[in-house]
Amino acid sequence: MTVKTIAVTVNNVERHVTVKADTTLLDVMRDELGLTGVRAGCRRGGCGSCSVMIDGALSFSCLTPAMRADGRTVETIEGVAASPSDLHPIQRAFIKHGSSQCGFCSSGMVMSAKALLDRTPKPTRDDVVEAISGNTCRCTGYASIVDAILEAADELSA
């Protein structure tokens, strides 16, 4: 088949989108659903800025065929906070530690952090370093990102 209408639950809402064989999940999120917090940094799985959760597993949306998202559940950065005034502890920690400068990598960093803390509530510093190893940041030098994730872990596991 060359086109298909997929049903995908995105941030708890079922959406129906017609996609082509070469459509990436990234482009569905950005162009079809307006979720532009999912960022296109390299389209080759090299920067992690497009990271989303698919059925709870951290994934590069740029390398995921949209066809494959049919019937799946996707969580994006836009779905992480309960509301604009009730941010996730990871997001609050990023703000407190100044872990975001230009902001481009932050979506993917937060998703990678969430993927880690969903499974490993009490990570070591090295666990955190490894968990964000698929995400590139050009501004911060990483240290404040690692600090923020560790602090969020403390809060979440308290």
Next chain:
Amino acid sequence: MLAYETPGDVADALKLMGGAGAVVIAGGTTNFGDIAEEPHKYSVVVDITKLGLRKIARDGGVISIGAAATMADLLGDPDLATLHGAARAVGGPALRNAATVGGNIIYGGDLVAALLALGADVVVSRADGASTGPLSAFYDGDAAQPHLVTEVRIDTNKKGKFGFYKLARRRDNARSVVAAGVAQDTSGRVQIGLVGVAPRPVVVEGPAGLMDAPQSAAELRGALDAALAQWEPPTDSHATAAYRRRMAPVAVARAVAG
């Protein structure tokens, strides 16, 4: 317009793969970015993740790993602890959730260094049927004919010692300079799997009993240089061929040292 097919069995997959402009994707980590950017280069995407190849099965000490099992699947299986170091050496967490064993074998990734050392067998399906043989021989085979790696098997009855080391320019999520797997079976025979020392993964025999009597890189160098003399390592933005050649015994010595 590019088609997307998700065959349900291996025979259908092979048929689709035989068509002009067919491109296979499993995890998609290596090629889906290219496909999405230039779809006109292809006619059909053959998605092989619905062939039932994601199982990890055990049979009398032989573990069969389906080609569509991901690096994350390996890391989630305590029986495959031997492979965990190599599986963790592949990319970052998101990549490991997608990247498959089959893809790693096809593209000659770091996992292969471990699999070769362990004497893994690989099951390959072609139009004329499936065959099982040593993974090392797979790289000598005919890549032009449509074929599908469906399974890789490790015989854990040949219990022994194993080490893995990936030497790279940075610790995490980096292309390897050289990756080395070293396995010694109960008889003391040592096999060394290497990625980065040749245009393809290679396996060489190591000094008997090496895991019990570790040698330094300097001590290993002469024999390894001789064993690898026929190969020209790749040069890329991370390392020259000369550096890779020089690092081969270093990676082996460190795999042994653990």
Next chain:
Amino acid sequence: MAKHFGRGMAAISYPTGMNLGGDPTGALVYATSSGEFKVTLSSVDLGQGLRTVARQIAAETLGVPLETVNIQTGDTDTGPHCHGSFASRGTHRMGNAVIAAAKEARDVMLSIAADMLEVDAEDLETDGEGRIHVAGAPDKSVSVTDVCLNGHFGIGKTISGRGMYLKEFNTPDPETGAMDPDDGHAHACCVAEIEVDDETGIVDVKKFYSTYEVGRAINPALVDQQIIGGAWMGMSYALFETTSPYNPTPDHAPADFTEYLMPHAAEVPEMENIVIERPNPTGPYGVKGVGEMVSNAQSPAIANAIYDAIGVRITSLPITPEKILDALDAKA
């Protein structure tokens, strides 16, 4: 195989701004009827935090609460000219323009307040919390909001100000190179502690100690972020990055994040940073530009530390493991 510890230092200075043929930046400030102040710019926030320091400088000069100041930038239909965010000029040029504009707006605000309080404007002070009062008589006061309301609905007067900062054009003398390109210098001294693996040639940076002299830190958190992010980038120049791995031949040019090498979180060393301030007479509240200099001292400090560790001097960047092994071979 052995790992060799080494320590090296470097000391640097860096110019604030570089005169790009006359180097203007403008700012406009105006109050809304509800007492909010808008600062309109066309300067670019690249992640360095330009909007944040613009807000702080405007709030400081106007004497109003930070949260009542909003920065609008990035629209050439509304914002006045800015040459751009580069050459460590952003905070310096924009900040001076904002001060000028905010002063003018503040003068209007205080003149309206003076009429309302029936005092002289020169006798008025702002408390930074939203009120204007007579110096020495805090009870005799009016809120900024009421002043703005009165400006709009009572007397019909715009509370606004214009600011422009210009570094005048200066041409280098072609014979001697005499020129006036900058607005002061910031300073830094960095010590790098490293380990060299003599078998792989891989350098592991263990710790940076740095002291920066930054004029004045308008926002210490943002300065800290520049210092830490910049140190990572400086380490990256030293040991990893290039688009031409076999310079000057152009082969093997990296195409993506897999091929273009940069360190990651695992390579980030411990850091101990000190900041001192020598306010810059030309800078807004004493600012010197720090956004660029934070990546400069690391590469020579690391090269000097490598020499300290293993006695080889690498004179080309990046200092790859292969260069180190080749130099060790040549020395042996």
Next chain:
Amino acid sequence: MYRKKHVEFPENTPQSFHAVGEPVTRVGIEGNVTGGLKLTEDYAFNGLTHLTMVRSPHHHAKIVSMDLSGAEATPGFIRALTAKDVPNNIITPMQLIGIGPKDERIIAQDVVRYKGEGLAAIIAETPEAAAEAASKVKVEYEELPAVFDVEEALKDDAPIITLHGKNYFPYEDHHCRRIRFGDVEQGFAEADVIVEQRYDTGPVEHVPMEVTGTICEPTADGRFNVYTNTQGLFFILALSSYVCDIPPHKLRFLGGVTGGGFGGKVDGVTEYLAILGAHLTGRPVKYFYSRQEEMQISSTRAGWRFYIKDGVKNDGRIVARKLVGYANCGAYNRLVNYGVTKGAAHVPGPYTIPNVYADMHCVYTNRQPASAMRGFGVTMMDFAIESQMDIIAEKIGVDPWRLRLINAYKDGDMKAHRKEAEGTALIEVIQETAAAIGYDLPEDLKALKSYA
């Protein structure tokens, strides 16, 4: 967080602030961490079209012929832009302030000068159609000899690669930016030791996480909304007006919040063709680099080469420096001539040297063009200068800390570019760093100050 330390300077008068000096939260960071941050590529447009370049596979070649028919026949193709469509197809960014010569083609005309230079812009309904159409453009080239090394490029027999006929940027009547201060030969004659060393640095990519790009939307009233992530909105607006021959009042640039730049978004490149495309098609046009283009096509930091010769007294005083520097600006000079001038003002580094002689060259080669990058003209010199300091220290047997402190510039010293130093604090940052690592400087060095 860093440790703030009070060090006495004449300008340190007590002042109280309510907003300045506070570590207030970054404006916009809530959007950064929730996905709300809007960057150029995040705006949606009806009828958006996509621009892709046909690029040269050769470092230096004559364009013998170009056949667009295959592209034109591709479904989704809208139109191509070639050199003849660019009203003013030769520029240099510094022309805005009267600095030339103009040397850069926006779209290659007759000759390509670096691998990846664009020969035609393909505008199509989708990015995929643009890619397919671009792949069907047939170009016949005649390869020309290429040169990549700065000193090779300046040899008499080097292939000339510029339109203005010289492989160097002309500084007034000179082939380099000159510094002439004191008498360097006299200085060398007075020196006890001469230290000479060559340094090389490779080109570096900015790697902004957000790739460089522009979307231009024509408006019903005949203007153009130019959404772009440039670091200098008015700077590029003015250049775009010239290149596209559209009056500046018809251009509205929108940006101001950018996903990293580091100097890589100072040259206009994507703006010109997005505007021109929108002008000629009447449709919104998006021209964003791919990551591969950002790496291999967009400007880099220049690679540099330096030859430093220093004359030093046995007590450590540097009495003369001769520095010959070469910056590799690639096929076109974007702003490197300016970085070279900035470097010329930095030849002594943060030290006072009484005799300084420098020839700083901006050299064209068949590389991807270089431009500004964080620390422009200075970062790579600091590597050379501060490596040199340690070499000198070892050669004359003086402690590297002492060497730097006794040569450190102070208020009132004359820099080699004849600007009097003020607001200096090199001595103090060195003293504080020594204290931080527990290195107890001798009393005479502790007593030094930058000011009288």
